[in-house]
Amino acid sequence: MAEDYVPPKVWTWDKSNGGAFAAVNRPTAGAQREAELPVGEHPFQLYSLGTPNGQKVTIMLEELLELGITAAEYDAWLIKIFENDQFGSGFVSINPNSKIPAMVDRSGPEPIRVFESGAILMHLAEKFGHFLPSSGAARAEVLSWLFWQVGSAPFMGGGFGHFYHYAPFKIEYAIDRYSMETKRLFDVANNRLKETRFLGGDDYSIADMSAYPWLGNIYRGEAYGEAATFLSMHEYEAVGRWVAEIDARPGVKRGRLVNTNKGILERHSGSDFAALPEVVL
Numbered sequence: 001m002a003e004d005y006v007p008p009k010v011w012t013w014d015k016s017n018g019g020a021f022a023a024v025n026r027p028t029a030g031a032q033r034e035a036e037l038p039v040g041e042h043p044f045q046l047y048s049l050g051t052p053n054g055q056k057v058t059i060m061l062e063e064l065l066e067l068g069i070t071a072a073e074y075d076a077w078l079i080k081i082f083e084n085d086q087f088g089s090g091f092v093s094i095n096p097n098s099k100i101p102a103m104v105d106r107s108g109p110e111p112i113r114v115f116e117s118g119a120i121l122m123h124l125a126e127k128f129g130h131f132l133p134s135s136g137a138a139r140a141e142v143l144s145w146l147f148w149q150v151g152s153a154p155f156m157g158g159g160f161g162h163f164y165h166y167a168p169f170k171i172e173y174a175i176d177r178y179s180m181e182t183k184r185l186f187d188v189a190n191n192r193l194k195e196t197r198f199l200g201g202d203d204y205s206i207a208d209m210s211a212y213p214w215l216g217n218i219y220r221g222e223a224y225g226e227a228a229t230f231l232s233m234h235e236y237e238a239v240g241r242w243v244a245e246i247d248a249r250p251g252v253k254r255g256r257l258v259n260t261n262k263g264i265l266e267r268h269s270g271s272d273f274a275a276l277p278e279v280v281l
């Protein structure tokens with residue numbers, strides 16, 4: 001990256017930029033090949049990968065099952081985004097944005113497609129009447145924190161994570177800009193969590209399920225190499241207290257393992273977790 005780079009009048013796609021996602025990213029949308037999606041026997045068909053955005057939904061589904069809601073049973077199919085599964089025609093038909101997670105709700109007479117992690121969380125929360133207050137200030141607060149997270153994740157992932165960890169060469173300007181924003185976002189969460197047990201208030205909600213995989217992974221040092229040290233995670237004590245509380249929830253423990261090679265690549269039944277050693281679960 002030359003500091004004297006001058007953008008040309010018209011940008012053109014340089015396929016060989018060398019970045020970690022060079023083979024995946026392109027400036028166009030739509031299906032690149034025909035590929036049907038598999039359909040399992042459960043009411044919810046999830047097509048995903050165990051990234052933070054994917055974990056939001058598997059945590060929600062496992063939390064609902066933990067409450068004894070068997071109608072939330074689901075099949076979680078693996079979408080290998082580094083092998084371009086998200087550009088198959090079946091996947092694009094349920095998410096024209098070609099990103100995991102995407103879900104089909106087959107519990108009613110007609111299948112309903114839902115894409116975008118926040119929309120999926122809301123859909124499930126409203127359907128089952130859990131983890132989202134039904135009205136008033138409490139609902140507004142949960143939705144505010146939910147959309148705060150969905151709106152800010154690209155600055156943490158596509159901004160900080162990309163330029164600090166994945167970019168083929170390090171650009172100080174970009175790393176400074178997104179480190180600043182990521183630390184500011186951690187400070188927002190930390191200030192809130194000094195005052196309230198959960199992001200939405202006293203009760204655990206879809207706002208926590210949305211933010212936890214992102215903040216938790218960076219806080220624990222499980223994302224972007226040395227990012228926890230680089231961003232001085234020890235400064236965010238209230239976030240740490242909240243991460244530890246959520247870490248311990250059984251539904252969260254299971255949800256974090258779905259569609260990952262550390263856990264289970266696909267999930268079609270609660271018994272799929274039985275094969276995992278206790279230390280993992």
Ligand SMILES: N[C@@H](CCC(=O)N[C@@H](CS)C(=O)NCC(=O)O)C(=O)O
Pocket residue numbers: 024025051052053054081086098099100101115116117118150
């Ligand atoms: N705003 C979306 C973001 C989803 C997203 O960025 N998914 C990533 C993985 S975490 C993905 O599928 N990337 C594949 C690609 O960009 O081609 C959401 O919250 O669901």
